[in-house]
Amino acid sequence: MRKHVVCLRYVATVLMCLASQNITADRTYVYEEIDGTVWYTNVEPKAQDTARFELLAIKGRPQATRSCKGMTPSRLQLRARDIDSTIHRISSEFKVDAKLVKAVVRNESCFDTMAISRAGAQGLMQLMPPTAKELGVTDPFNAEQNIRGGVQYLKALMDRYNNNIGLALAAYNAGPGAVAKYDGVPPYRETEKYIERVMKSYREYLKEHLQASNG
Secondary structure, three states, rough: HHHHHOOOHHHHHHHHHHHOOEEEEOOEEEEEOOOOEEEOOOOOOHHHHHHOOOOEEEEOOOHHHHHHHHOOHHHHHHHHHHHHHHHHHHHHHHHOOOHHHHHHHHHHHHOOOOOEOOOOOOOOOOEOOHHHOOOOOOOOHHHHHHHHHHHHHHHHHHOOOOHHHHHHHHHHOOOOOHHHHHHHOOOOHHHHHHHHHHHHHHHHHHHHHHHHHHH
16 A cells, blocks of 8 residues: 655645635645645645645545435345345455454445445445555445455555554544554544444444354
């Protein structure tokens, strides 16, 4: 995986270019320049500026809430059943706990293969387009490709943070740059809630597995 570095020398120039935009205090836009430099700003660029800058993430990336609207436990189970074997097979291949992957999918998209968030993340594991591209995902709405890409990315994060699930989830939600910036879980409300929700689901799946094993 390519390592992105925060480079503050570009921020002043970027802010001058985008000065006409409204400043939104509760959002940070993470962009990459043509030369690979990554920077953070709370100024939302105009459409014409995106020809020079590529959006990587939004601070505390929101999940695909529309896909989860009105979702009941029984409907969640039905959706999960369709991709359960795919999750287990790919998780086993990358040596990642399938129950953790399932918890991520549940909280990212409610098992909706066509999910799209307002931040532009796509598919079951809500991959941002630049991340999907790096992972070789050509169709983010294909369950096999999306899960494979998402599990591969989660595995890379688990390795990077020595199997610290909290840090891996924080990076999955807000980006490794945010974790590096704060030397731990970034103080973003969306990210903190995200970790809590995924860990709650993970504990539920662990409990179900234990009960099934004790049969």
